[in-house]
Amino acid sequence: MYDINSTLLNYLNRCFVVMQMCIDDKNQLDFLTSAKQKINNNKMKIFKPTELQIFDNIAWVKDTKLAKEFQEICCLLGFKKISNNPEFQNQYYFPMEKLYDDLGFKFGFMYLAENTQHPNHTIDKNELYFIISGTADWYYNNQSHDKVSAGNIIFNPLNIEQGVKSGHTPLLCLYFNWS
16 A cells, blocks of 8 residues: 555655755754654654646656656645635645644645746745755845756745746745744
């Protein structure tokens, strides 16, 4: 029998290893180390895979080994639309924190189809994004931007205005939000 919980936890731990090698900020690394411990020390709730096929172009998510591994589990996770607002078309997320009792932070996966704009917004939490696959322009305060690609880590401090536009392939991220 396929154990989605173990498969997902193993996948997260592989992401943590890569992220810990890439982060050089002590506070971000301390948060990530703590998050990894909490996730591994708390039992993931059993959930039934949904087998929803929402990504017509998930095959494009293949530019890293982690992205290829994600293809094996993504359709079982039950991604949700970020919003029914047309401004958020082709944008999905899977909130992993729903699978745990209170961890003290939110985390999950975010998917933007190719050439998709995630509108500018401000959030009252710190955010850390690990780009698993794809490329994007990450905008800050409606002006400056960073070009990001698979393997990059993006940190957004609380209360900064941000937006993102995926490139010519889908963008897949693992995200964390905390105070």
